[in-house]
Amino acid sequence: MYIGIDIGGSHIGIGLFDQKKNLIQKIVKPFDPLKGKENLVKMLIKELKKFSNIESIGIGVPGIVKDDLWVKANYLQISNYPIVKELQKEIKVPIFLENDSNCAGVGYLILNPEIKFGVFLTIGSGIGGAILFHGNVFSRNNDCIAEFGHLTYQENGRLCSCKRKGCYSQYASMKALRTNIARRKNCSHLQNEDVLSLLKQKDEIALEEFQKQNEILQKLIGNLANILSPQKIILGGSFSYFKEFVPLSFYENKEHWYNRDSDCKIEITDFGNDLGLLGSAFQKDYIRRV
Numbered sequence: 001m002y003i004g005i006d007i008g009g010s011h012i013g014i015g016l017f018d019q020k021k022n023l024i025q026k027i028v029k030p031f032d033p034l035k036g037k038e039n040l041v042k043m044l045i046k047e048l049k050k051f052s053n054i055e056s057i058g059i060g061v062p063g064i065v066k067d068d069l070w071v072k073a074n075y076l077q078i079s080n081y082p083i084v085k086e087l088q089k090e091i092k093v094p095i096f097l098e099n100d101s102n103c104a105g106v107g108y109l110i111l112n113p114e115i116k117f118g119v120f121l122t123i124g125s126g127i128g129g130a131i132l133f134h135g136n137v138f139s140r141n142n143d144c145i146a147e148f149g150h151l152t153y154q155e156n157g158r159l160c161s162c163k164r165k166g167c168y169s170q171y172a173s174m175k176a177l178r179t180n181i182a183r184r185k186n187c188s189h190l191q192n193e194d195v196l197s198l199l200k201q202k203d204e205i206a207l208e209e210f211q212k213q214n215e216i217l218q219k220l221i222g223n224l225a226n227i228l229s230p231q232k233i234i235l236g237g238s239f240s241y242f243k244e245f246v247p248l249s250f251y252e253n254k255e256h257w258y259n260r261d262s263d264c265k266i267e268i269t270d271f272g273n274d275l276g277l278l279g280s281a282f283q284k285d286y287i288r289r290v
């Protein structure tokens with residue numbers, strides 16, 4: 001059995017997989033980053049001890065990794081944190097560590113092995129990315145790669161967790177969508193489920209904000225197509241739970257593309273955050289760290 005762990009901005013997912021990469025069991029736990037990294041490790045150890053016959057564990061974390069060190073994450077006070085060593089004090093199996101969006105890209109690659117060149121966007125609390133090329137997902141040791149959510153959308157715009165201003169993440173992530181709707185509705189906090197039910201009820205504010213998010217994403221997709229021209233640009237993360245509300249024009253509109261006749265396809269995955277679990281679990285066979 002193999003375990004994949006996906007450490008997100010508000011939740012932690014733990015997936016148990018068999019040798020054929022089938023998801024056998026999934027646990028999702030709320031996670032408060034303000035409680036600190038020691039608390040996170042304690043919680044993971046407690047959960048991991050419930051499993052037996054584990055071959056290996058793979059973890060996907062936001063931010064930058066170097067070998068088995070978690071170098072940096074914007075939302076936790078992480079600085080070269082030896083998360084693998086800390087876990088291995090109690091959990092005696094091989095543990096692998098990689099950036100979470102790269103892991104989601106691996107998950108997609110496992111389910112779609114025919115893809116030769118793809119760009120994967122994880123749209124959740126922020127926006128991350130991965131580059132898929134001939135059976136591998138590229139990664140950088142002690143550096144970041146494919147951080148598409150931190151391209152600039154608006155000069156001097158909203159302050160981002162990366163301390164820059166105007167990043168796409170602050171306008172087109174699920175967190176940005178929730179915040180924008182909550183602000184207009186004068187409520188303090190909305191979950192994805194709340195937004196989903198607002199959209200189902202055809203709530204005007206929610207529909208308008210969702211359309212705005214879609215338009216900003218199209219711009220980002222156009223930029224990526226212009227830089228990389230992959231066969232496919234795939235959108236994943238919790239955005240994929242909203243797939244049914246995305247209009248056909250989203251896939252077809254290429255007004256931001258240099259080559260409007262490009263055969264690059266836009267796809268929204270059906271597997272949501274499970275791709276992150278799958279890719280985390282089997283990362284070592286797919287990640288190409290350069």
Ligand SMILES: [Zn+2]
Nearest residue numbers: 150160162167
């Ligand atoms: Zn940023």
